[in-house]
Amino acid sequence: MSSFFRDRVCSYEEHMSIWSEAYKYMTQLVPKNTKTLLDIGCCGTGLELDEIFKIFTDIKVTGIDLSEAM
Numbered sequence: 001m002s003s004f005f006r007d008r009v010c011s012y013e014e015h016m017s018i019w020s021e022a023y024k025y026m027t028q029l030v031p032k033n034t035k036t037l038l039d040i041g042c043c044g045t046g047l048e049l050d051e052i053f054k055i056f057t058d059i060k061v062t063g064i065d066l067s068e069a070m
Contacts, residue, residue, distance in 0.1 A: 009045070009067075016047055027051040039063040 026048055030037070034056060039049070043063035052059065 004067075016044065019047070023048040023051045027055055030056065034059060037061045041066060 030052060035058070037052070037056075037059055039046075039061060041064070043065040046063065049061060052061075
């Protein structure tokens with residue numbers, strides 16, 4: 001699985017851009033008092049975090065991905 005994502009890291013963001021509205025919606029689900037966030041399994045390049053950081057400017061995020069390249 002790691003090699004699958006490693007081989008696609010250069011095109012990943014373009015491929016996943018169709019989910020931009022879903023990332024905005026997901027941000028609305030984060031409780032307003034959240035200070036830390038754990039992203040486990042499939043962080044990718046962190047596209048979903050772009051929207052989260054717009055709202056939660058001081059949030060601390062730890063990401064654990066199956067692929068070191070991501």
